[in-house]
Structures are given as structure tokens and as C-alpha cells.
Amino acid sequence: xxxxxxxxxxxxxxxxxxxxxxxxxxxxxxxxxxxxxxxxxxxxxxxxxxxxxxxxxxxxxxxxxxxxxxxxxxxxxxxxxxxxxxxxxxxxxxxxxxxxxxxxxxxxxxxxxxxxxxxxxxxxxxxxxxxxxxxxxxxxxxxxxxxxxxxxxxxxxxxxxxxxxxxxxxxxxxxxxxxxxx
Amino acid sequence: xxxxxxxxxxxxxxxxxxxxxxxxxxxxxxxxxxxxxxxxxxxxxxxxxxxxxxxxxxxxxxxxxxxxxxxxxxxxxxxxxxxxxxxxxxxxxxxxxxxxxxxxxxxxxxxxxxxxxxxxxxxxxxxxxxxxxxxxxxxxxxxxxxxxxxxxxxxxxxxxxxxxxxxxxxxxxxxxxxxxxxxxxxxxxxxxxxxxxxxxxxxxxxxxxxxxxxxxxxxxxxxxxxxxxxxxxxxxxxxxxxxxxxxxxxxxxxxxxxxxxxxxxxxxxxxxxxxxxxxxxxxxxxxxxxxxxxxxxxxxxxxxxxxxxxxxxxxxxxxxxxxxxxxxxxxxxxxxxxxxxxxx
Numbered sequence: 001x002x003x004x005x006x007x008x009x010x011x012x013x014x015x016x017x018x019x020x021x022x023x024x025x026x027x028x029x030x031x032x033x034x035x036x037x038x039x040x041x042x043x044x045x046x047x048x049x050x051x052x053x054x055x056x057x058x059x060x061x062x063x064x065x066x067x068x069x070x071x072x073x074x075x076x077x078x079x080x081x082x083x084x085x086x087x088x089x090x091x092x093x094x095x096x097x098x099x100x101x102x103x104x105x106x107x108x109x110x111x112x113x114x115x116x117x118x119x120x121x122x123x124x125x126x127x128x129x130x131x132x133x134x135x136x137x138x139x140x141x142x143x144x145x146x147x148x149x150x151x152x153x154x155x156x157x158x159x160x161x162x163x164x165x166x167x168x169x170x171x172x173x174x175x176x177x178x179x180x181x182x
Numbered sequence: 183x184x185x186x187x188x189x190x191x192x193x194x195x196x197x198x199x200x201x202x203x204x205x206x207x208x209x210x211x212x213x214x215x216x217x218x219x220x221x222x223x224x225x226x227x228x229x230x231x232x233x234x235x236x237x238x239x240x241x242x243x244x245x246x247x248x249x250x251x252x253x254x255x256x257x258x259x260x261x262x263x264x265x266x267x268x269x270x271x272x273x274x275x276x277x278x279x280x281x282x283x284x285x286x287x288x289x290x291x292x293x294x295x296x297x298x299x300x301x302x303x304x305x306x307x308x309x310x311x312x313x314x315x316x317x318x319x320x321x322x323x324x325x326x327x328x329x330x331x332x333x334x335x336x337x338x339x340x341x342x343x344x345x346x347x348x349x350x351x352x353x354x355x356x357x358x359x360x361x362x363x364x365x366x367x368x369x370x371x372x373x374x375x376x377x378x379x380x381x382x383x384x385x386x387x388x389x390x391x392x393x394x395x396x397x398x399x400x401x402x403x404x405x406x407x408x409x410x411x412x413x414x415x416x417x418x419x420x421x422x423x424x425x426x427x428x429x430x431x432x433x434x435x436x437x438x439x440x441x442x443x444x445x446x447x448x449x450x451x452x453x454x455x456x457x458x459x460x461x462x463x464x465x466x467x468x469x470x471x472x473x474x475x476x477x478x479x480x481x482x483x484x485x486x487x488x489x490x491x492x493x494x495x496x497x498x499x500x501x502x503x504x505x506x507x508x509x510x511x512x513x514x515x516x517x518x519x520x521x522x523x524x525x526x
Contacts, residue, residue, distance in 0.1 A: 027322060031260075034315070055304045063311025064341055067318065071337045074322050074330060130300065130361065 006047045013039030026073045030066060037062045052130045191292045199276055199296065207430040208238045210481060214430075217485040245423035253416050257323040264320025265417065265424035271313030272431040278302040279438050280364045282448050282470035286462035294466060295364060302363035303351055306439060307344075310394055314340045316428065317396075317403060321413035332412030335496070336403035339393055342503035343400075347390035349511030350383040353518040354443060367447035372454070375446040382514045384444045386507055391440060393503070395432040398488040402496055437480030441473055448473040 016039060019032040037057060044054030137145050212227070212234070219226025227234040252261055282294035299305055314337060321333025357379050358366045370376055377384050393400040404412030411417075414425045441447060448469035457465035494502070 031315075031319070051299065052301055052304070055301055055308050058308040059304065059311055063308060063314075064344065067311075067314060067337050067341055070315075070318055070322075071334060071341075074318070074334055 002047060006043070009039055009042050009047065013043065027070065030070050030073060033069075034062050034066045037066065050133075052133060192296060195292075195294070195296050196277075199281065200273065203273060203276055203431055203434060206434045206481075207427050208242065210430040210433060211241060211426070212238045213481070214485050214488075217482065218489050221486070221489040242423075245420050248419040250419040250421070251416075253325060255325045256416065257325070260319050260323035261416075262421070264316050264318075264323060265421045265428070266316070267319065268313060268316025268428040269424045269431070271309050271316060272428040272435065274309045275306050275432075275435045276438070278305050278363050279435070279442060280367050280447060281438075281473060282466045285466040293364075294470060298362060298364045301361045303355070303361050303366075303443075306363075307348070307351065310432075311340070311344060313428075313432070316425075317413045320417070320425070321403075324413075324416035326416050328409045328411070328415045329413050332403045332405075332409050332415070335405075335409075336396065336413060339396075339400065339402060339499060339503075342500060343390045343393035343507070346386055346503065346507035346511045347394065349508065349515055350380075350386035350390065351443075353383045353511070353515050354380050354387075356515075356518050356522050363442055367442055367449065370446040370449050372449060373446070373451040375444065375449070377444045380444065380514075380518070382510065383518070384440075386511050386514065387440065387444070389502075389507060391436040392484070392487065393499075395436055395484075396429060397433065397484055399491045399494050400499060401493060402499060405493060433481060433484050434477065437477040437484070438473070440480055441476035445476050 013036055016032050016035040020029050020036060023029045023032055041054040041057045041062070044050045044057060215237070216226045216234075218224075227237040230236040230240045252258055277296045278299060280293075280295040280298070284291045284293050286292075317336040318333045321329040321336070324330075354366075354376060355361060357376065358369055360366060360369075366376070396403055402412075403409075404414065406412075409415070414422055417425060448466075450469075450472045453465075453469065456468060460468065
């Protein structure tokens with residue numbers, strides 16, 4: 001029952017993920033990506049018994065980040081006719097980057113000790129509950145958690161600086177040190 | 183295996199709540215016109231039936247009878263999907279609201295809540311954040327510049343105000359220690375309402391609820407003076423009706439959620455004595471009536487604000503969201519954390 005449900009959800013998710021690439025219209029791509037996130041969340045909620053992670057995935061990715069994507073794409077009014085053809089250099093770089101990622105993932109999958117994973121699953125259904133998650137996150141994984149939050153802070157500060165830079169009045173004396181005045 | 187007898191109470195409850203939501207949304211349209219008339223010193227709709235009581239039915243029939251127009255250059259599938267998502271998402275949030283205490287009928291106890299999930303608040307939050315796709319998809323698929331502007335405004339507005347709403351909810355969770363709506367209501371037994379512990383959080387939540395439901399003064403996505411009709415410019419007939427209906431359902435549900443989170447839900451002072459006096463059947467129904475009365479007050483409050491405060495300008499909206507509400511939310515969060523640490 002659970003296995004067939006997993007295969008169904010996984011198939012639907014992968015199908016939508018393929019459609020993200022196959023869709024000609026960027027808005028359709030984004031909408032397929034939203035459906036992909038729903039598929040991933042369904043997997044978290046129904047198969048892995050981690051409703052918190054699933055719902056947060058929907059809130060953050062489907063509800064916020066993809067809305068921003070859609071916002072930008074709608075604002076630029078991209079469509080199939082306006083899209084210029086990509087040069088071969090892009091294709092080669094893209095294939096290289098994607099291939100490297102694939103290699104890393106395949107290597108990671110190869111090294112997983114499947115027996116210990118399936119043994120952990122049977123130890124209890126409360127792995128994904130909020131209390132367990134919170135305790136683990138703030139005790140065993142406190143350092144990675146805090147480092148990740150600092151990373152977000154860096155990204156926010158970077159975005160603010162990028163957005164501010166253009167508004168500085170550029171006079172001859174300031175061009176060489178645009179940030180020092182502010 | 184699940185039998186019919188186990189599922190039946192839940193199905194009945196779903197149908198009742200669906201019907202109730204629709205009825206409230208239907209009569210909110212009427213109430214809105216009556217409240218507007220009262221505030222502007224007019225009579226309001228009074229022709230259909232005694233005191234105009236059948237006006238919503240007449241409006242509904244009119245919506246169904248109108249010619250349905252789908253623009254030639256629009257994306258037809260997405261054009262129809264937009265209003266469908268909007269109304270589905272707004273109806274889905276009512277599932278986790280505890281409408282009353284457990285009721286005892288024919289010797290069995292039934293909860294007056296369709297499903298109690300561990301992460302009730304986050305579920306509501308997720309559904310609301312997905313509901314925005316209804317407006318965005320509809321506005322984009324119309325292939326009209328005004329619709330597109332409306333959709334873009336809606337998305338940026340909802341994202342901005344979702345942040346402060348999240349901060350308000352996090353502060354509330356720090357006080358309650360649970361994400362389940364049922365447990366949050368149970369904790370507010372009698373008069374221990376969360377508004378006493380989270381007054382700033384409530385004001386944040388209230389303002390954000392106005393913005394998320396696209397109500398005046400935050401109804402920039404459908405700003406008539408600038409965008410014709412905003413995201414639903416191209417919509418006609420019942421598809422337009424769905425968008426308008428979704429707004430009224432959102433208003434009803436967010437009123438119910440506000441009553442649940444901050445104003446004790448179905449709790450009221452002296453409820454234990456009343457429950458002992460009237461028994462386990464009438465008692466929960468009184469609790470439901472209390473929640474409903476609180477919800478109706480908030481719906482009235484939504485309308486009151488709409489006919490009192492003019493619409494914001496777009497930059498004012500963004501300033502309020504990012505420079506007013508978010509710093510206030512963070513301060514509230516820190517203060518709440520300090521208070522929780524000190525008193526517990």
C-alpha cells in the first residue's frame with residue numbers, strides 16, 4: 001500500500017519535473033514547478049510521516065519563492081516568441097553543471113547503507129513530528145543550523161547592497177569608491 | 183478498514199460547514215451593501231423580499247444567467263483554472279477550524295472540527311499562500327495589461343504581508359507552545375484569551391488578514407480607479423462570481439481564525455456553569471454560537487473599515503508592510519520570547 005502510494009507520488013512528481021523543462025512557455029514551467037513541489041510535499045506528508053517539513057516546503061517554496069518567480073516572469077512578460085535562441089556555449093556549460101550534480105547525487109546514493117535506513121524507519125512513526133525535529137535541530141545540528149541562518153543573512157545583506165548601489169549619486173570623485181560614502 | 187459509520191459524522195460535518203460557509207459568504211454580500219448604506223446614511227438594497235432579504239439570491243441568479251465571455255487571446259485552461267483555485271483554496275481553510283467543543287449525540291461524542299492536525303496553523307498558512315495562485319494565474323491568463331498589473335500587485339502584496347503574519351503567528355506559538363488549533367482553543371478556556379498575552383500580535387495579524395484577503399484599504403489588486411477591475415477585468419458571469427465569493431469566504435474564514443487564535447474561539451466567561459446547566463448537547467451549540475457571533479463581529483469590522491478608510495497608495499502599502507509591520511513583528515517576537523523566558 002505505502003510502496004505503491006510512493007511510486008504513484010514519485011511518478012507524478014518526476015512527470016511534472018520533466019514538464020518544467022519541456023514546457024515552452026516560462027509561466028507554464030513555473031506552474032509545473034509548483035506542482036512538482038506539491039508532489040515532493042505529498043511525499044513528505046504521506047510517505048515519510050513528516051507533515052511539518054511537507055507543509056513548510058509548501059509555504060516556503062510553492063507559496064513564496066515560486067510566487068516571486070512568477071512575479072518576475074510576468075513582469076518581464078516573457079513568452080515563446082520573445083525568447084531568443086540560446087547559444088551552444090550555454091548548452092555545454094549547462095550540461096557540464098547538470099552532469100556534475102548528477103555525478104554527486106549518484107555517488108551519494110551509492111554510498112547509502114540501505115539496511116540502516118530501513119531499520120530506522122521501523123523504530124517509530126514520530127521521526128518527523130515537530131517536537132523531535134525541534135530538539136534534534138537545536139541540539140545535535142545546532143552548528144549547521146546557525147551557519148545556514150548566517151548564510152541567509154549574508155544573502156539578504158548582499159541583496160540590499162546590490163539594490164542600493166544604483167541609487168548612490170555617482171560623481172567623478174565617487175566612482176572609484178562608491179560604497180565608502182554611505 | 184474504515185467503515186461508513188466512522189466516516190459519516192465527518193462527512194455530515196463537512197457538508198454542514200460547506201453549506202454554512204457558502205451561506206455566510208452569500209449573505210456577506212448583502213451585509214456589505216447594508217453596512218455601506220448604513221455608514222453612508224442610505225437605505226441600501228430593499229426591493230427583493232422583506233427588507234431586501236432575497237437580494238443575494240437575485241444576485242446569484244444574475245451571475246449564472248450572464249453571458250460567459252472568454253477572451254480570444256487568453257489561455258483558456260488557465261483562465262478557467264484561476265477562479266477555481268481561488269475558491270477551492272478559500273474553502274479548504276475551514277477544515278481545521280474547531281467550530282465548537284465536543285458534542286454528545288445519541289450517547290457518542292463527536293468533535294465539531296473536521297480534522298485536528300498537529301500543525302493546524304501552518305496548514306492554514308500554506309493554503310492561504312497557495313490561494314494567491316488563483317489571482318496570479320487568472321490575471322496572467324486574461325492576456326490584459328490591467329489584469330496583469332492586478333496579478334503582480336496581488337503577489338507582491340501577499341508576499342510582503344505574509345512575512346509579518348508569520349512573525350505574529352510565531353509569537354503566538356511561543357505563548358501557546360502548540361501548533362494545533364484545537365489545543366490553542368482549549369488553552370483559552372473561560373476568559374484566558376490570547377489577546378491578553380498578544381495584543382500587538384493580534385493587531386499585526388489583523389492588518390495582515392486585511393491585506394491577504396485583498397480588502398480595502400489593501401485592495402490594490404482590484405483598484406478600480408487605476409486598473410479598471412484589476413485581476414478580474416476580463417472575467418464575467420460565474421467565474422467573476424467565484425472570485426468575489428472567494429474574497430467573502432476568505433473574510434469569513436480569517437474572521438473565524440482570528441476569533442480562534444486570539445479571542446478564545448468557542449470559549450466565553452462562565453462557560454462551565456452554563457454547560458453544567460444546559461447539558462452536553464446544548465452547551466457545545468452555545469459554544470458554536472459564541473464563535474459564530476465573534477466571527478460575525480469581525481466580518482462587520484472588515485466592512486466597517488472598508489467604508490471608513492480610503493485605499494492606500496502602492497508605495498504606502500509597501501512602506502507599511504516592510505518598514506512598519508515587520509520591525510514591529512520582530513520587536514513583538516523578542517519581547518514575547520523574553521517574557522516567556524522570564525515567567526516560565
